[in-house]
Amino acid sequence: MAAPLELYCWKGDWGLPSVDIDCLTVLAYAKFAGAPLKVHKIANPWRSPTGTLPALKTREEGSLSQPSKIIIHLRKQKYNADYDLSAKEGADTLAFVSLLEEKLLPALIYTLWVDSKNYVDVTRCWYAENIPFPLNFLLPNRMHGQQLEKLRLVRGDPTLEPGEEIEKELYRDALECLTLLSQRLGSHKFFFGDSPSSLDAYVFGHLAPLLKIKLPSGKLQQHLNSLDNLRQFCTNILVLYFPSEGRDIPNRKMSVHTDGSDFDNEPHKRRNQILSALFAMGAMLGYAILTGIVTIKRTHPQEALVSAGHDDGGEDDED
């Protein structure tokens, strides 16, 4: 064991060690297993040895990019977080990972990459800002296309279009999955007792982005936030295993929160207030002019009328 293995993954943000689900899973597993990895947090997948992220550079098997393969490789290197699990617990791990992949992952892809509001306001924004020029013009769109294609293939529906119907279906499955996970976790600290295992890594990888990234349309987030034990589970792992990222969580979270609420409610309210006040004033003024209570210009009363009418129209449009 000379040099530590090298892991390439997406860099972090929003208080997460990485923004990508697979990278988070691998990172968490490595921490749980105590594997000494040299982690390259990058924002350019072309710099990874496989062209995708995450990627683990190994001596024997070349570079690995699937999280399950990376975890198996780490296990072979004696970095095994599942060492203490019974055979039944091992079976449960397999089952719950399947549950995550079949039920939650499609909804996560949808909410991060397909839901147009989230994609335009958050996902594309982040990748466009962080990927170096000129790839930032190319990659986000390509990733969007790939994810949509993946969703179509996984669902087996080649005509799948983003829309309310599919969203409802995916979210129904995902909400059920979250509830099931919450029930399975119960009041435990980790899924199998007091020490984390690969299942915890997978669950953390899938839930943490949902918890931390502030999304404009966040049905899944709302549900996750209502499941206290899962939220606590993720926060715990962040605090215990990723303390460096955890430090700036509070203020970051605060600022994001205020940002979000500003964005969500206040401007609307304020804009509506202003608009309604303007409209009321316009209407009153119009009425006053029409009925002759106020005359602006004795010489050209018609012009005044016309301009008043225009003002009204303009405001209607803004509404």
Added chain:
Amino acid sequence: MGTVHARSMDTLPMQGRDLGVHPDDLDVMEVQQETKQEILENKDVVVQHVNIEGLGRTKEDYLGYEISEVFNAKNLVDVMKKSHEARQRLLRLGIFKEVEVIIDISEGADALPNGLDVTFEVTELKRLTGSYNTMVGNNEGSMVLGIKLPNMFGRGEKLTFQFSYGTKETSYGLSFFKPQPGCFERNFTLNLYKVTGQFPWSSLKETDRGISTELNFPLWMTDHTLKWEGVWRELGCLARSASFAVREESGHTLKSALSHTMVIDTRNSAILPKKGALLRINQELAGYTGGDASFLKEDFELQLNKPFILGSVLSASLWGGMLFPIGGQPTSIADRFYLGGPTSVRGFGMYSIGPQSEGDYLGGEAYWAGGIHLYTPLPFRSSRGGLADLFRTHFFLNAGNLCNLNYGEGPRAHLQKLAECIRWSYGAGIVLKLGNIARLELNYCIPMGVQSGDRICDGVQFGAGIRFL
């Protein structure tokens, strides 16, 4: 002397290059020629040379058939008439942008005193023309790209390609057209296409990919089309709420069909005819050449037009058709007949008559429909011609029926079945002629004989169509 007359006349055919398009203008031409005939008809002339100038890739032998008649002209009027006809024949080929005729005295060593040379100055169409369109429909945008190669190999062949890329569907069509030299009406077409149609009245979506070959030829007064078509049809439900009957029809089928169409059309216009008749008989045999669908389909269309008092026109139409399944296989929803709508039995919803399941119309295996129209010019119009000529008012009475037949029962039972539950409607409206290919109608309709399950359109109904009852 002859020269002077000829020169003064040769402006005549040049009046417009649209001569071939408007049959109405032709009358005017003939009238003008009649007036000159007195002076010129006795001058004997010989057409010595006929030249075509401006040819690029077009092969001369291909044009020879079109202009050979000019040599047979015996006098000057004849020469002009024949040249004019030849010019129209050349334009009809669709390979020239412009054709001008110049008639001159023969010159040179072998020139006869009464010899004439006729020269056609032609401008060929470009080797490749392209078009680009964008269309926005309800909930769908599409981009249409068209490429046309007229006169590809110099003998009137034409290759057209159209590609439409939409937000939901893409479709394309590639067609190769080859006329027989000397008989343009006898031609051969090869098509390769993919089209997608959505039929909300049946909650049905159909994607067709196919290949077809078509042979057109005139025979005495009639035009015939022989066609073989091999098409891969993919049917699917338009919405998840589609009825189970439509769901059962979903999937892929392969249809290979031979069909024959005969048309006699003596009408003066296809859209708002004043006189003449149309008879179209179409028969289609599917199954013997491969594929999954097997049936025999027969249908006909008859239309008679007669001028009536005060410039109005009386028109009567009758349609009918039958579909016989072969080999005990049920017929496909895509092959059956549909009836109803603003250009067939008015006052009913689009294709919303007859057998249905949970609100989806399944079509029928037999139908008939008839209509009587009285077309009148717009009242209060100021003068003849102009925009008002595109409009007519009409009063109509339509009737029809669509049903499935039990082919074990015999013709008496069939007639009885077609005669009961007749849907009919009457009303009045305005018709607008769009070019010479389609028409728009705005009608007030009163549907009668409505059966349960039919969707009606009581009152004002708007429609557009190419084929109409």
Added chain:
Amino acid sequence: MSLAAEAFVSQIAAAEPWPENATLYQPLKEDQILLSDCASSLAVQAYLRMCGLPVQVRCRANAEYMSPSGKVPFIHVGNQVISELGPIVQFTKAKGHSLSDGLDDVQRAEMKAYMELVNNMLLTAELYIQWCDDNTAAEISRPRYSSPYSWPLNQILAYQKQWEIRRKMSAVGWAGKSLEQVYEDVSQCCQALSQRLGTQPYFFNKQPTELDALVFGHIFTILTTRLTNDELADRIKAYSNLLAFCRRIEQSYFDEQDKDGQSGSSRFSKGPSLI
């Protein structure tokens, strides 16, 4: 399941009893159906039998295209059409028939997780072997899949399907796997199922649940279907408690009806017997 149907489920369907004429549609049994579809169809049939809900099996060449989700089997109950086991379970639940009511929250979570394990690994492995193993695809899958269609449509549709499944495999990260690795995954999955089953008669003690139906559907079909080689079945035969489990379900839910005589269709729909 269609959303419109779902909306009804909560309100109307609950009030309507299970009709006698409920029908299950699947591809043609003899010539067309493939291992994966057959397994899914058998799972649904087993589930409905466990619930005591009668269903008539109909084979249609275009079943795949009739299904609202493009997957078989689907059931037509009243005027509703529901495809795949998961939605069908929800639908029967709304009608008051459920096999998992006796489970506590953790058990229910585990049950769902194991069902997804079967879908995620066993079903994917079946699809992989059918369409990505060149031998199986050429000798069994393509000819069978396209058997109802005439030339050249049969070729087009079979290759289209194969292409689609291969792309799906690369989307779920299975494209790079070798056949041996897939068999290894099947073993791993069966190992997990065998582990979870232990010595119990059913996965959750005495009563069968939808998980039992799903596992039975897949394992029974794999054991009784002839492929180009027996590797897949052999992998499963290593787990004796799973074999006993399959026999148990076959005897309790399929055999007695067969003896009754109303049988033709039901035996027909299940295929050959294990015993």
